[in-house]
Amino acid sequence: xxxxxxxxxxxxxxxxxxxxxxxxxxxxxxxxxxxxxxxxxxxxxxxxxxxxxxxxxxxxxxxxxxxxxxxxxxxxxxxxxxxxxxxxxxxxxxxxxxxxxxxxxxxxxxxxxxxx
Numbered sequence: 742x743x744x745x746x747x748x749x750x751x752x753x754x755x756x757x758x759x760x761x762x763x764x765x766x767x768x769x770x771x772x773x774x775x776x777x778x779x780x781x782x783x784x785x786x787x788x789x790x791x792x793x794x795x796x797x798x799x800x801x802x803x804x805x806x807x808x809x810x811x812x813x814x815x816x817x818x819x820x821x822x823x824x825x826x827x828x829x830x831x832x833x834x835x836x837x838x839x840x841x842x843x844x845x846x847x848x849x850x851x852x853x854x855x856x857x
Contacts, residue, residue, distance in 0.1 A: 767797070767819035774815050775799065776832060779807045799824045
């Protein structure tokens with residue numbers, strides 16, 4: 742295959758970079774509501790990170806009671822790679838199985854088998 746001249750490569754790269762910078766992926770989602778599972782702290786430590794069923798990264802306020810919970814959020818701001826949401830309601834009050842004490846996990850699974 743013949744090598745493309747450096748100037749052509751640079752021009753094409755510049756055009757693609759400009760195209761990529763020209764649009765916002767999530768702008769149409771402002772005002773939408775999603776159910777989100779809050780799983781971790783953001784890289785900058787200012788938010789908790791959750792994901793919806795489409796695996797969109799949604800930033801929510803840093804409130805320790807939200808970690809590991811399912812919440813309903815309304816999107817108020819978007820960026821190229823993220824959505825920010827206000828928490829509207831808590832959907833799941835009970836901690837997820839992986840958040841429980843190990844002894845409770847064993848008890849839960851043993852009870853599951855006994856009931857069948």
